[in-house]
Amino acid sequence: MKNTLTKSKILTLGLVFCVLMTSCEEEAPAQQTGKYKGPKREEDNMELIMTDSARLSVRLQAPKLLVMQNEDQHFTKGIFIEFYNKNGIKTTTLRANKGVQYRATNVHIALGNVIVTNLEKNQTLKTERLDWNPDTKKLYTDKFVTIITPEERIEGTGLEAKQDFSSYKMRKISGVFSVDQ
Template sequence: MRKAWIFGLLALMASMAFSCTDELQDPDKEVKYNGPTLENKDVVTLYSDSAKLLVKLQAPVQQEFENGDGVFPKGLYVEFFEKPGEMTSTLKANYAKQDKNKDVYLAKGNVVVNNIQKQEKLETEELYWDKNKQEIYTDKFVKITTAEEIITGKGLRANQDFSRYSITKVTGTFSLKEEE
């Protein structure tokens, strides 16, 4: 019995010795989870001022991260309103990311902005939407189709309803009118 007790004590001491050799991990060096903290499906977000609907944002998936930023990995569709019930323009993209601190959205992949009232369409691969300044801009290639012409260029700045815009560097203008 005494041998069993001594053997048990030696085994306990050996296991304690081995367990004490594990170094403590620095929590700052541990691999941290950087993925979304929240994921919503079939999202509809309404932005209003004084009970007046200004913007309606829809997305199949919205992911939110610890810092408050949001990602729309399957794209988004945004409707802009001037007066109640009067949609002025739309924005559609295959992917988008929201910088929560700046309240700026980055839309990427087959970005299309339609001005419904003027029947004009903007196409680009990347576009920023500054919600606070109510403007859209890009430094990438743009194509604008109006009733009478197609304008191409590089870089654009416009108000968010796409009723006024300026192209930084126009590279081409093509008339859609038939000449008689």
């Protein structure tokens, strides 16, 4: 009887071991087939310099950059961009809570408390979303926009502007502004 109990215990332990091994084997393939969707690279306190004909044209700074599997870039802790003219003089700045650069379309999107300042004209634009296409050198949004100058406060929904904010078109305008007659 003593041998029977021992054989019974060994058989039970063997069955438990087999069940454990089988369940482990079943989980492993499921884990291997799931694709990682997070960033493939992270950078802290990054700076990006863009040039045009060997002249500084854009300088971007961000506390956190995540580069995704498809090469899209996510600036999760804010962005600060400076635009320069052909003489190397800073003309415009852009600040936002977050940013995204879509690699396939080369469109950059600034999100949350977006503030663009034209230093030459002393103009400030405020909105919640602003898209920038460096290929066309245009800024645009379909969101509510406020433009503030020393003399005017213009509000509207929708905007298209040059990247240096030297000229712009707004839609659905309201506010206090001068009109040339």
